[in-house]
Amino acid sequence: MDNNEKFLIQRKTRLRYQWLRFKTGFCGLFTNWIKALIAVTYILFVVLFWQFKESIIYINNEDIFGAANKITVELAFPIIFIALFAALIIFLGTPFGAKEINERLLRTGLVNHAGETPLLIQKSYDKSNCVTTMEFESNGIPLCDWENNKENIETILNVYIDEIKQGKRRNRIILNTVSGDIQIPWAVDWKDEYLRNKDFEIILGRGLLKDISVDLNKIPHILIGGSTGSGKSFLLKHLLLQCFKKGAEVHIADFKGGVDFYRKWREKCTFIMDKTKLLEDLENLINELERRKKILTETSCSNIKVYNGLFLYAGLKRIIFACDEVAELLDKTGLSKEDKELISQIENKISIIARQGRAFGIHLILATQRPDANILPGQIRNNIDYRVCGRADTVLSQIILDNTKAADEIPKHTQGRFITHDGQIFQGYMYDEASL
Ligand SMILES: Nc1ncnc2c1ncn2[C@@H]1O[C@H](COP(=O)(O)OP(=O)(O)OP(=O)(O)O)[C@@H](O)[C@H]1O
Ligand SMILES: [Mg+2]
Structure with a gap:
């Protein structure tokens, strides 16, 4: 496309943008009382002006110039008033700072082949949650380009x-944004009243605007990664604490000597530090999975949530199998x-849970520093849809999240700060283990 063609296209787009702003402004008259009031005030002003035009503008009807003058006023003023009204509607349909925002987007390189940026057509602020919503006419720029340019736009x-x-x-593309001056707190204290009532939703931590949570009915398994000291065990235990308080049966496999787990964990959960015992435990879980399969088939329930909804007093407990530092467990070197x-058999059983556990309420929460392909087999990793990563290098971030965002966006030396596979950053809660 040569410059001339680009110029013609840009001119057409400018006209289209005026039309879009006019349409938005006109629709705004019916939804925004301030805009409606401005328009009504203008119309009143025009009516009054028209009523008293002869005393405002002196028109001498006596001579021929006076008559011509009068005709000019009668013809020109309506045209001027209509043009001014259209300009007013366009003005009312233009979001505050639209030109500036469009220019800034140009600097990020978010442009189409004609070199045009998206056009901001609506902007609104929601006081209750501090969110500014911007609606753009995308101008041919697909959603994936917006996502790829997210950091630049931010x-x-x-x-x-x-x-x-x-x-x-x-x-149309909609951005929900929060001011860059707002920060996620570096320490947030947990209170049991934050526990979600919904079956079976657990909170990962505090995001920018709200808590980041996972519904295990939809996303059954979670993988937590991060370099040493990033807060994996702390987060894992917080998730288990919530599961426990929501009535789940918790199984913990720990091959780091159990130092991370306070006495109460061993008393209240199934705590395993021996690989042979772990295999037995996993075999029991698979048997339970098969038993639940039969129960759900016989009762024609598609999953544990439906079953528990029907049989309130004979419901099936969720079972959470957690392993802190799964690499220690599955490393065969x-x-x-x-x-x-023995490890292959353990791996096989975990894979079965990863593939089939969701409907039967058997979930995996695994944490690791190095989930490389040799250690965390594809069968397990590919079935864990929800992945979060604390501070990490690019290799670890890539392995866990399939991108380098943990390395790029989680500052070094931070603890308890994580990013999810879909780019949401959160701070894990501080809690008291003694409340288990
Ligand atoms: N959400 C949090 N808020 C504040 N501090 C935290 C948070 N999570 C963890 N920490 C701090 O970070 C320290 C290390 O956390 P943790 O033991 O969970 O790291 P880790 O990633 O499991 O390390 P390793 O790989 O060595 O086991 C904790 O002792 C705690 O002081
Ligand atoms: Mg740890």
Whole structure:
């Protein structure tokens, strides 16, 4: 496309933008009382002016110039008033700072092949949650380009983008943003009243605007990654604490000597520190899975949530299998043949839970520093849809999240700060283990 063609397209777009602003402004008259009041005031002013035009503008009807003058006034003023009214509607339909925002987007390189940026057509602020919603006419720029440019847009507009989504029409993009001056707190205290009532939703931590939570009915398993000291065990235990308080049966496999787990964990949960015992426990879980399969088939229930909804007093408990530092468990390097066989069997059982556990209410929460392909087999990793990563290097971030965002966005030396696979940053809660 040469410059001339680009110029013609840009001119057409400018005209289209005026039309869009006019339409938005006109619709705004019926939804925004301030805009309606401005328009009504203008119309009143015009009516009054018209009523008293002869005393405001002196028109001498006596001579021929006076008559011509009168005709000019009668013809020109309505045209001027209509043009001014259209300009007023366009003005009312233009979001505050639209030009500036469009120019800033140009600097991020978010442009189409004609070099045009998206056009901001609506902007509104919700006081209750401090969210500014911006609606753009995407100008042919697809949603994926917005997502890929998220960090650039955030920086140039000094906002955090909470959500980027398609509007009601395919060519509309909506950004929900929060001021860049707002920060996620570095320490947040947990209170039991924060526990979600919903079956079976657990809170990961405090995000920018709200708590980040996971519904295990939809996303059954969670993988937590991060370098040493990033807060994996702390987060894992917080999730288990919530599961326990919501009535789940918790199984913990720990091969770091159990130092991270306070006495009460061993008393109240199934606590395993031996690999042979772990295999037995996993076999029991698989048997339970098969038993639940039969129960759900016989009662024609598609999953544990439906079943528990029907049989309130004979409901099935959720079972959570957690392993802190799963790499320690599944690493076969330097092991004897028998031990390798034992690990393969453990791996196989965990894979079955990863593949089939959701409907039967058996969930995995695994934490690790190095979930490389050799240690965390594809069967397990690919079935864990929800992945979070604390501070990490690019390799670890890539392995856990399939991108380098943990390395890019989680500052070094932070503890308890994580990012989810879909880019939400949160701070894990501080809690008292003694409340278990
Ligand atoms: N959400 C949090 N808020 C504040 N501090 C935290 C948080 N989570 C963890 N920490 C601090 O970080 C320390 C290390 O956390 P944790 O033991 O969970 O790290 P880790 O990633 O499991 O390390 P390792 O890989 O060595 O086991 C904790 O002792 C705690 O002081
Ligand atoms: Mg740990």
